[in-house]
Amino acid sequence: MSSPSRKPLPVVLPETNISSSPVSTLAPKPSQNTHQIEWDRVAAKQEFKDLMATKKMFIVPAFVFFVVYYFALPILVGYAPSFMDTKVWGPVNLAYFFALSQFFMAWIIAFLYVKAANGFDKLAKDIIDNLSQDSAAKLANSRGGN
């Protein structure tokens, strides 16, 4: 009971303090350097760059699309109210259907993202699996944040 409760305490290890406080940069501890080099090495790996590129290829267009699609609604409703009031089905106008379509747009993008993200997970897992045992252990146990 007591050991798991102690583990996640927000204790700042000396090495994290060094990189984040400008006063103590003169004497970086060796452990900090090796950790930092490990992280930089992973970041420089081709597999990691591929992961970032793959993510970008989905996330950037998806983000741009949803922002454009969403803001088309207030812009059209605000500046072309009579056009948006065009009756489509009985008394129901274009404005209502366009607003309703936003819900389905959001669900579809979320669904596509989940499918794409399964691929990201695989790439990330490959990166972790391909790390040497030594550096994997180092990184997994290095406490970040402060």
Added chain:
Amino acid sequence: MFVVFIAITLGITYWASRRSRGSSAYFAANRRITGWQNGIAVAGDYMSAASFLGIAGIIAFQGYDGFLFSVGWLVAYLTVLLVVAEPLRNAGKYTMADVLAYRLRPRPVRAMAALSTLTVSTFYMIAQMVGAGALVALLLRGSGISYHTAVVGVGILMIVYVVFGGMLATTWVQIIKAILLMSGTILLSILVMAHFHFSFGDFFNAISHVSYHDKGQLVVKDFLQPGLRYKPPYGPLDLISLGLALIFGTAGLPHILVRFYTVPDAKTARMSVVWAMILIGAFYIMTTFLGFGAATIVGPDFIKTHGGTNMSGPLLAQNLAGDVFFAFISSIAFATILAVVAGLTISASTSFAHDFWTNVVHKGTERRPGEEVLVARISAFVVGAVAIAIAILLGPTANVAFLVALAFAVAASANLPVIVLSIFWRRFNTAGAVAGLATGLLASIGLILVSPSLMGIDPPTVTGTARHLFQAKPWFPLENPGILSIPLGFVGAFLGTLFSHEPQAAVKFNELLVRSNTGLGSEKATAH
């Protein structure tokens, strides 16, 4: 009904308090909440009094324009899903500031982030308490229980959940409340459709002919027609401003962001957003029935004289199925408020204890094990007391959905720019983060103060809380400041970064990048 909810939730609180030991347990439920559980809890945290009472009210009075609130409220989750949820889970521990402080100097960044968290939570809380006030005033008319007693009762319950149960109890309270809210809304929607003999044609025909009195004149309006709330010249701009605040504000709401720390990993965080989106979307589509149903079946005239806009949903229930159903729906609304206030309180007190007390005042070390949780419990108590005081001071005046939209504007202007830049911009540094948080916070609050909501010239016939705070022509023409304050937040962050030099901030960028994208070294779930 309401008593049953209280009994069950107090039971959960007792169970949770026996299981909660240590910081990770108290603040993050040991990170063992599953995806669908957290998804329902996120939805519960999100579907506040603003949604259930506020949006229904705006639609009932201003038709289609109110429905636009519903749309933005869901679409906003795409920003959470695509941009912030997973990096946050991978790189943080308990609060939004964990990610910001990752490669920046922790003390100034955390102090500002804690201030902004407390501000957003307070705005949100005001809205909930106004909703609670309106509800209590209507429910207890003639019952002998005063408004004050009821609000104090609500406040004490909420403090009990948070202080003793921590995140685990708060999560389960959210889950139960979300399920109740969904069932109530589905039931109410079915009753509305039954009223129209399950004919969408009849329903929408009625919506296109809503009659009510405006300045003594009987008018008939098509409630599907846009522009009833957002009228020229500034209406369209205000609508875009509202959209910006919603789309970029949700990803900066502290009480939503902390939920992603309660799950074991980033993939679960992702799935919980998807679960939340399914529920939230379904709920907001049903505001069509609640809002337009109230407009057509009850009518704006009746609602205005029986508790005001925020009471549209409960009054609809009373009209359709009598007093028992009215009590049922009101209890759900009440449970909703209670649960959301608990969620707000835990995120505010976590931020105060973890960011401000431990990391700013005591430079990142707990002097004794358990100190952080103790401070959080004390601050939960204080936050609760402040909420009670605000609720007693405020009358049920403004529409709660509108008030919450202001909280979103503050979150979008202060929190979102710095979260995004710290994850994506290598050059970003401490001065940038502090400047971004400060400009976003000041700009959004400043613009709200000089907006038409608080500034305006009232005729002498308007008295009491309905009067504008400042009797002058508004300096800023829009109700929602987002369109100006969000860019200002970004500009502040950019300028602060460019005018300062901090190579240390860039050194750990690779580490943050790798961590947030692969989950290497992220906080693990703990056994209990």
